Amino acid sequence: MTLNGWLQIGLVLGLVLVAVRPLGLYMAAVFEGRRTPASLALGPVERGFYRLAGVAPDKEQGWLAYTLAMLTFSALGFVSLYAILRLQAYLPLNPQGFDGVAPDLAFNTAISFLTNTNWQAYGGETTMSAFSQMAGLAVHNFLSAATGIALALAVTRAFARGGATTIGNFWVDLTRATLYVLLPLSIVVALGFVAAGAPQTLAGSVDATTLEGAKQTLALGPVASQEAIKQLGTNGGGFFNVNAAHPFENPNAFANILQIWSMLTVSAALLIMFGEMVGSERQGWALFGAVGALLLCGVALVYASETAGDPLLTALGLDPAQGNLEGKEIRFGQALTALYVAVTTGLSCGAVNAMHDSLTPLGGLVPLFLIQLGEVLPGGVGSGLYGLLAFAVLSVFIAGLMVGRTPEFLGKKIEAREIKLAMLAVLILPLAILGFTSVAAVLPAGLASLANSGPHGLSEMLYAYTSAAGNNGSAFAGLSANTPWWNTTTAIAMVLGRFGYAVPVMAMAGSLAAKKKGAPSAGTFPTDGLLFVGLLIGIILIVGGLQFFPALALGPIVEHVLMLAGKTF
């Protein structure tokens, strides 16, 4: 670790910090229907959309109608995306003449983009036409992120309101999230990427003759426009096979900083928006503090572990000062690679600027663990906030048990129904992750796809289901995931992780919205102070993390010990 490295990390986090408050307050204004400077240009578009869709923007929905609207929209999105991928060969803008995508891969990919996972069992430049990338995949980068924001808004309103039967209108939230937040930010960020060097062209590829006279085919495409929303929407599905490690997706240090900034800022700003909408910005900052502290620990562990390097390689004479460079790019450096690794998994982004499979054992443990915590640091756009609120509800419940008082959060009494629903949501991750990993570990169809053996092989499988169920999308990419077994099971894990989590949380929101908002009394546990922040961190680590410890011990932890002992596999 170097001082310069920490300064670069501090600089990026500082840039996020200054943007979080204005963006959070702006989003609160947008979603409460107040006029903003953007209304002038976007208001007519918004109203036109409602008219065509037959949506009455003032008519709100109860939690069940809201959830059904979300599910209907997702189901329709799945059907259309699956059709686009299968019929790719007959659709326009296919300069390389790619065939239609195979059924199991199209199924996996459609689920993957719909659930904001963006797990990719394919290499973009060898599988997807420009049309599939733009009108298929990029559209769902916007819509799955907007859906996440909408769900987070519904939960936010449940805390903000008292004695309410409705929690907003899904179609309005979806439309506003896309028009007022994601699209304008994408345009600015995409131009930033182009300025830094990311291509934005409809040409599929161009042939070059190298200095040594060989032919080199350079895959191109509308990269920058997809890159922007992929980061802002915490989607993470790359244009190219190696994602943001590709020089065209992420050309230099400036682009890399913009990548990290754009994936982190929207999710972090949602915490401030939450505080503002429930009438206590301080509450938003308390949540921000808890996730910030955990995330920084993750960054530090990856950075320390990667700069310590792989002793098996330094023993062969490699310069230890450069750290572990296998699977990393020179232009990013160890510090901003470590920051990227932790942020992309603390979020549900899953974009990568280094190959996670080649990280050192402890460097690879961090992304695994951060996803397993439920991706609440600060999580995917929307999904992170509602996941974090489930943990906050559990925290006040446990605090209430300790002092023998009915727990309250933001003036709402937390009772048996809310705790059951929160636990149902939190338990879906271990079910999907540990359940599928243990099955894959004993089936030939699962094991045949491994690229590494020994404990690292277990980590590859564990990472795949962790990433799928956590809707992250990054991978220990040595695993050959494009097989019927992996395509099918990871798709199921993605559905469980998205909807198995969101539906109980929405039911919890419905029951919370109906409760009266009590005034705080002398016995109320304040949830915007340091004590609560500490408790929340503890609950996230214990409830979210401890259940995965045995699996982590068999994978990365044992690999670390064996690496120090000089074992190879």
Added chain:
Amino acid sequence: MSHLRPALVLLLLFTALTGIVYPLALTGVAAAIFPQQAGGSLIVQDGKIVGSRLIGQNFASDVYFHPRPSATTAPDPNDAGKTVDAPYNAANSAGSNLGPTSKTLVERVKAAAEAKTAEGWTSPLPADALTTSASGLDPDISPAYALAQIPRVAEARGLDAAKLRALVTAQTKRRWLGLIGEPRVNVLALNIALDAFHARQ
């Protein structure tokens, strides 16, 4: 069922807006204000495209500076189900994805390290000379790796090593404001400068 109409209409409208209007408008704007970058940062010499400033090339000859090892592959022309090594295949980016305790990785690095030592390199060896990048297309190498190659290039070209060192130093990019980024050398730019320098001699 009342959800079906808004779901269908909004999906169509947003597909048109975010899937077609947004990328196409951006393509137009990018071509107008950043034509070089939008087209892939191509380098054209004597009317021929010789590569992209951002994408590494597989230099193997002794007269050029070499890039990092690359893990990219291409379909085997003799057997469609298999792949063959094709370093710097910019149509199919890939990393090695070998973990830190992989025997394959350790043996690969060991063989490469022995070859470098036989060439006269001394320890510590630049790590980027022996490890594959994440994309397999890394355009850059560390200044240490570039300097270590000077004896070979100088001998193959019959050029003065001190002058080559000046050339490498001139091609080394420093951190912006001493803070942001990493010191590095773009191999393609260095080799183009090397050819130009050699032609002047």
